Amino acid sequence: MWVALGIAAVIVFLLFFEFRFRPPDRIVLHESKGQVKQRRTRLYPRHFSLAIPATVHTIQPEIEADAKGHLEVRIRLAVTVSASPDHLADLIRVAGWEPNAVAKATAELDTRIDGLVKEFTEKYEIEELSSEKLTQHLQDPLKASAELLGLELLSVYVQSVDPVDETIAEAMQRQEADRILEQTEVLSQKARVAASRAKVDADEKIALSAHQLELKKLEMKKIEEEREAELVRLRLGEEMESRKMQLEVDREEVALIKNNPELLLLTPQAARLAEASQNLRSAKTVVSLSPNDFKEDSPIMGLLQSLLHRLGKPESGTPLDNKDKT
Numbered sequence: 001m002w003v004a005l006g007i008a009a010v011i012v013f014l015l016f017f018e019f020r021f022r023p024p025d026r027i028v029l030h031e032s033k034g035q036v037k038q039r040r041t042r043l044y045p046r047h048f049s050l051a052i053p054a055t056v057h058t059i060q061p062e063i064e065a066d067a068k069g070h071l072e073v074r075i076r077l078a079v080t081v082s083a084s085p086d087h088l089a090d091l092i093r094v095a096g097w098e099p100n101a102v103a104k105a106t107a108e109l110d111t112r113i114d115g116l117v118k119e120f121t122e123k124y125e126i127e128e129l130s131s132e133k134l135t136q137h138l139q140d141p142l143k144a145s146a147e148l149l150g151l152e153l154l155s156v157y158v159q160s161v162d163p164v165d166e167t168i169a170e171a172m173q174r175q176e177a178d179r180i181l182e183q184t185e186v187l188s189q190k191a192r193v194a195a196s197r198a199k200v201d202a203d204e205k206i207a208l209s210a211h212q213l214e215l216k217k218l219e220m221k222k223i224e225e226e227r228e229a230e231l232v233r234l235r236l237g238e239e240m241e242s243r244k245m246q247l248e249v250d251r252e253e254v255a256l257i258k259n260n261p262e263l264l265l266l267t268p269q270a271a272r273l274a275e276a277s278q279n280l281r282s283a284k285t286v287v288s289l290s291p292n293d294f295k296e297d298s299p300i301m302g303l304l305q306s307l308l309h310r311l312g313k314p315e316s317g318t319p320l321d322n323k324d325k326t
Helices: 001-017 086-097 101-121 131-146 165-258 260-265 268-279 299-312 319-325
Strands: 019-021 026-032 034-040 041-043 050-052 055-059 062-067 069-083 152-165
Touching: 026 086, 034 086, 050 101, 055 101, 062 101, 069 131, 086 101, 086 131, 101 131, 101 152, 131 152, 152 165, 268 319
Parallel strands: none
Antiparallel strands: 019 041, 026 034, 026 050, 055 069, 062 069, 069 152
């Protein structure tokens, strides 16, 4: 019984004094067969494990370097790192088995940043240095250096690149101001040119639209004229057909009168003359003939001769015939 109580007391002691619960902001490490590994369980033995912070660490180094011509510049950076779960063995190798291993590795990274910055500034003139160029230059080398130290590079940002000499700083400020004014003027002129070009393009489009409208009007007018011409041709064709039919009727009437001269008295003209002679007692029928109408081959001359011959010829059995016989 006392043995059981002793074992229970040892277990309780271990639970309260040896084992700890892993908080969310900690990475718990342990060594197994010569390799550093991460514990995934919530409960871990504190004397056989190492808890390091999993939070981010930000450093803001201020570095004085030399540009071409040995002109001093002051560079301010902001670098954010954290412990890399994929390179924990490198972290322990660099910083040791200590809870502040991340801080030591970050200090070592600060030293390497200093060397990378100075290596970059020596290649450029002081007016060629810029935050963008330096940030782009530091991205890949600094990421590789952080992985070698067991850290994960989260961000790197160059805050400022300023000459140490105030005179040079003022000269660069004036140069930058002049550059900005020049760019502003260039942009203003470009805007004016763009506005003029836009106006010209708009005028061209308006003129083209007006030209196309005129072409459409001319085309519609041409179509209308063609329709009117077609109607005129149809009317002329109908009129010509009507005239041909009238001429054919007149030709048939002339042929009929020519073959039957006595029908000449039944023509509308003769009927109107007869009607006029009946209405007027002293009226005389006057027929005007031109010299051409008395030609021998004239139809009217032939009709008159035939009519006179018939009127002057005595009928058989008449007194005139009896007189001739006696």
